[in-house]
Amino acid sequence: SRLAVVVVAAGSGTRLNGGAPKAFVPLGEHSILHHALRGVFAGPSAQVVIVVPAGYENAARAAVATAGGHDVTVSVVTGGASRQGSVAAGLAALDDGVDIVLVHDAARALTPPVVFERVFDAVAAGAAAAIPTVPVVDTIKRVDVAGHVVGGVDRSELAAAQTPQGFRRSVLAAAVAAATADHTDDASVVASAGHTVVTVEGDALSFKITTAPDLERARALVAPHAA
Numbered sequence: 040s041r042l043a044v045v046v047v048a049a050g051s052g053t054r055l056n057g058g059a060p061k062a063f064v065p066l067g068e069h070s071i072l073h074h075a076l077r078g079v080f081a082g083p084s085a086q087v088v089i090v091v092p093a094g095y096e097n098a099a100r101a102a103v104a105t106a107g108g109h110d111v112t113v114s115v116v117t118g119g120a121s122r123q124g125s126v127a128a129g130l131a132a133l134d135d136g137v138d139i140v141l142v143h144d145a146a147r148a149l150t151p152p153v154v155f156e157r158v159f160d161a162v163a164a165g166a167a168a169a170i171p172t173v174p175v176v177d178t179i180k181r182v183d184v185a186g187h188v189v190g191g192v193d194r195s196e197l198a199a200a201q202t203p204q205g206f207r208r209s210v211l212a213a214a215v216a217a218a219t220a221d222h223t224d225d226a227s228v229v230a231s232a233g234h235t236v237v238t239v240e241g242d243a244l245s246f247k248i249t250t251a252p253d254l255e256r257a258r259a260l261v262a263p264h265a266a
C-alpha cells in the first residue's frame with residue numbers, strides 16, 4: 040500500500056487566540072505544526088500533504104525542515120474556510136499511487152507515532168475506515184434546553200474520536216465529493232456514505248490543543264525537563 044498523511048493546519052485558532060493561526064503558535068522552541076510533523080515523520084512512511092492558511096506556505100516548509108522531513112515527499116497547499124474544505128484541498132494534492140489516506144489535525148500536536156501505525160495497519164488490513172478512540176471517563180448526562188438532566192447515557196456505548204483518521208483513498212474521495220451536510224470529522228462523512236468505520240486504540244497524548252489551558256498542558260509536556 041502507498042500511504043499519504045494529510046495534515047490539516049489551515050484553521051485560525053479562534054478559541055486559542057494565540058496571536059497567529061493555531062498551527063503557527065509557539066509550543067516551546069518551535070510551532071505547534073513542527074511538533075505535529077515530528078509525529079507524522081516518525082510514523083509509517085508516507086507522502087505528507089500540509090494544508091495551511093494562505094500566506095503560511097513558506098512557514099510550513101520551514102517547519103518541515105526543523106521537524107526533520109528532509110527525505111519525505113511533502114506538498115504544501117492552501118486550505119479552505121471550513122475544515123472540510125481544507126481536507127478537500129489536501130486530497131487534491133495526493134500522488135497518483137496513493138491508496139490509503141490518513142487525515143490528521145495539526146492541533147493534535149503530541150500524537151504518538153504508534154497511533155499512526157495502528158490506524159494505517161487497520162486500513163492496510165482491509166478496513167474502509169479506521170479511527171483512534173479513547174474511552175469516555177466522565178459520566179454523561181442528557182440535558183434539555185432548560186438545563187435539566189433528562190437522562191443518562193450508557194458510557195460503555197461511547198468513545199471519544201481522535202485523529203489521524205484513516206481511509207481507503209477511493210472511499211474518502213467519493214464520500215467527500217458526495218457530502219452535503221456539515222460533518223465534525225472525516226469518519227462521519229464516510230459513515231454517511233454507508234461505510235463501516237472500525238476503531239483502534241487512541242492515546243491521551245493525542246488531545247487537541249483548542250484553548251489556552253490545552254496549550255499550557257502541551258508546553259509542560261514538551262519542556263526540556265518535563266516529568
Ligand code: CTP
Pocket residue numbers: 047048049050051052053054055061062090118119120121122123125126143144145146147247248249
Ligand atoms: N482546520 C483547517 N481548516 C479550517 C479549519 C480547521 O485545516 N478551515 C484544521 C485546524 O488547523 C486544526 C483542525 O482542523 O488542525 C481541527 O480544527 P480546530 O481545532 O477547530 O482548529 P481551528 O478551527 O483553527 O480552531 P477554532 O475552531 O478555535 O477557530
Ligand code: MG
Pocket residue numbers: 050
Ligand atoms: Mg475550528
